[in-house]
Amino acid sequence: MPTRKTTAMISREVLSAYLDDLLQTNRFRDYSPNGLQVEGRSGIARIVTAVSASMETLQKAVALQADALLVHHGYFWKNEDGRITGTRKERIALLLRHDLNLFGFHLPLDAHPELGNNVQLAQRLGITVSGQHPDEALVWLGHLPQAPTLKTFGAQIKRTLKRDPLLIGNPDQPLRRIAWCTGGAQNYFELACRAGVDAYLTGEVSEQHFHLAQETGVAFIAAGHHATERYGIQALGQHLADQFGLTHQFIDSGNPV
Numbered sequence: 001m002p003t004r005k006t007t008a009m010i011s012r013e014v015l016s017a018y019l020d021d022l023l024q025t026n027r028f029r030d031y032s033p034n035g036l037q038v039e040g041r042s043g044i045a046r047i048v049t050a051v052s053a054s055m056e057t058l059q060k061a062v063a064l065q066a067d068a069l070l071v072h073h074g075y076f077w078k079n080e081d082g083r084i085t086g087t088r089k090e091r092i093a094l095l096l097r098h099d100l101n102l103f104g105f106h107l108p109l110d111a112h113p114e115l116g117n118n119v120q121l122a123q124r125l126g127i128t129v130s131g132q133h134p135d136e137a138l139v140w141l142g143h144l145p146q147a148p149t150l151k152t153f154g155a156q157i158k159r160t161l162k163r164d165p166l167l168i169g170n171p172d173q174p175l176r177r178i179a180w181c182t183g184g185a186q187n188y189f190e191l192a193c194r195a196g197v198d199a200y201l202t203g204e205v206s207e208q209h210f211h212l213a214q215e216t217g218v219a220f221i222a223a224g225h226h227a228t229e230r231y232g233i234q235a236l237g238q239h240l241a242d243q244f245g246l247t248h249q250f251i252d253s254g255n256p257v
C-alpha cells in the first residue's frame with residue numbers, strides 16, 4: 001500500500017511572519033488589523049479560507065478540524081463598538097473554545113499583485129491588467145481585448161461568478177477600457193469616470209450611481225461584494241498549501257450581497 005503523504009506542520013509564529021511579509025501588511029493604513037486577529041493553537045497543518053468570518057464559516061472550519069482560518073473580512077473594524085457582546089461574543093467564544101487561529105487580511109489582500117482580489121478577478125474575467133490608478137491604488141485599470149458589449153460581458157460575469165450582475169448602461173456599448181475594485185467600492189465610480197474608462201466594475205452599488213452612469217455614459221457593473229472577493233483568499237490558501245505542504249480548503253457562503 002502506498003504511504004499516505006502526511007501534511008506538514010508549521011508554527012503560528014512562522015506562518016504569521018511569512019504572511020505579514022508576503023502581503024506587506026505594515027504598508028497599509030487599514031480599517032481593521034491585518035494578520036493574526038485571534039490567537040489559537042501554536043501548530044498549524046490544516047488551513048481553511050473564506051471571505052468573511054461569519055458564525056457559519058467558523059462552525060464549518062471547526063468541523064473541518066482547521067488549525068487556522070484565514071479571511072478577507074475579519075474582526076475589530078474601526079468605528080465598530082468594541083465590546084465583546086452578542087454575536088461577537090459568540091464568534092470569539094467559539095474560536096477560543098476550539099483554539100482556532102483567525103487571520104484577517106483586508107486591503108493587503110485586495111492589493112497584492114499576484115494573489116490579490118483585484119488581479120485574481122481580472123484573470124477570471126479576461127481583463128488585461130495595466131496597473132493601479134495613479135491617484136488611488138485600490139482602483140485597477142485594464143482593458144478587455146475583445147471589446148465585448150456590456151450585455152456580453154455581463155453574461156460572462158454571470159457564468160464566472162455564478163451570480164447575476166447589475167448592469168447600468170447601454171447593453172450594446174462595447175467595453176474596451178475598464179476600471180475595477182472588488183468589494184464595496186462604489187464610491188470610486190467618479191474617479192474611474194475621470195480616468196476615461198468605458199466601464200467600472202465593483203461589488204456594490206448606491207442609488208446615485210445610476211444617475212452618474214447615465215450622465216457620463218460610463219457603464220456601472222455591480223457584480224457582488226462577496227462574489228468579487230472570493231478569489232484572493234483562495235489564492236492565498238493555495239499558495240500556503242504549495243509553499244508549506246499544508247492542507248487547504250475554501251469555504252464559500254451563499255451571500256447574495
Ligand SMILES: [Zn+2]
Nearest residue numbers: 073183184229
Ligand atoms: Zn470587502
